Amino acid sequence: MKERTLVVVTAGLSQPSSTRLLADRLSAAAVDAAASLGVRLDVRVLELRDLAHDITDHMLTGFPPAALKDALDAVAAADALIAVTPVFNASYSGLFKSFFDVVDKDALADKPVLIAATGGTARHSLALEHALRPMFAYLHAVTVPTSVFAASEDWGGDESAGQLFGRILRAADELAREVARREPVTVADPFALTTSFEDLLAG
Numbered sequence: 177m178k179e180r181t182l183v184v185v186t187a188g189l190s191q192p193s194s195t196r197l198l199a200d201r202l203s204a205a206a207v208d209a210a211a212s213l214g215v216r217l218d219v220r221v222l223e224l225r226d227l228a229h230d231i232t233d234h235m236l237t238g239f240p241p242a243a244l245k246d247a248l249d250a251v252a253a254a255d256a257l258i259a260v261t262p263v264f265n266a267s268y269s270g271l272f273k274s275f276f277d278v279v280d281k282d283a284l285a286d287k288p289v290l291i292a293a294t295g296g297t298a299r300h301s302l303a304l305e306h307a308l309r310p311m312f313a314y315l316h317a318v319t320v321p322t323s324v325f326a327a328s329e330d331w332g333g334d335e336s337a338g339q340l341f342g343r344i345l346r347a348a349d350e351l352a353r354e355v356a357r358r359e360p361v362t363v364a365d366p367f368a369l370t371t372s373f374e375d376l377l378a379g
């Protein structure tokens with residue numbers, strides 16, 4: 177089985193968070209879909225509320241505190257991302273945007289990303305298409321065609337019978353296929369020696 181990494185970025189503020197719930201449903205479906213394609217996904221969840229102060233510090237100082245640096249490195253090294261935000265004022269939340277504002281501009285290039293959002297009303301589901309998808313396009317990520325929106329009324333009852341469940345499976349399958357057909361991500365070490373000691377001494 178191939179081994180790949182999946183980072184789940186979730187920007188919910190409530191505890192418990194419906195955004196986190198959607199993120200967990202999506203990552204579980206992605207793990208299953210990837211397994212059926214011979215890929216074992218190692219999942220790491222980044223709760224942005226835990227990094228909120230660090231994100232502000234980074235924006236003010238230009239340097240990421242250790243926990244945020246670790247999160248940013250995980251995003252850069254991930255083979256795929258699931259990015260989930262609550263809809264605030266008909267767009268992504270400020271915390272969600274701020275996190276991706278401090279991600280290196282090349283870190284998401286050619287990376288498969290599944291975008292998803294939660295909201296109080298299904299009328300705002302297009303925030304995924306007019307806000308999230310353009311932002312990830314700017315970052316040169318490969319967003320999968322199916323985005324997933326969960327409104328308050330989508331939760332409860334028999335989830336496996338609802339439209340939300342179907343979209344989760346479809347989006348997770350699309351993400352898994354993108355991961356399965358790619359080589360694993362390798363991150364270059366900026367401090368690695370690219371010249372041998374012999375060449376350095378000869379020079």
Ligand SMILES: Cc1cc2nc3c(=O)[nH]c(=O)nc-3n(C[C@H](O)[C@H](O)[C@H](O)COP(=O)(O)O)c2cc1C
Nearest residue numbers: 188189190193194195263264265266294295296297
């Ligand atoms: C400041 C604020 C603005 C919001 N704006 C919208 C909105 O424009 N459209 C919408 O559908 N829901 C809106 N909501 C509702 C949240 O998107 C919804 O409650 C979300 O699922 C909360 O996620 P959480 O449980 O992970 O914190 C807003 C909530 C807050 C606090």
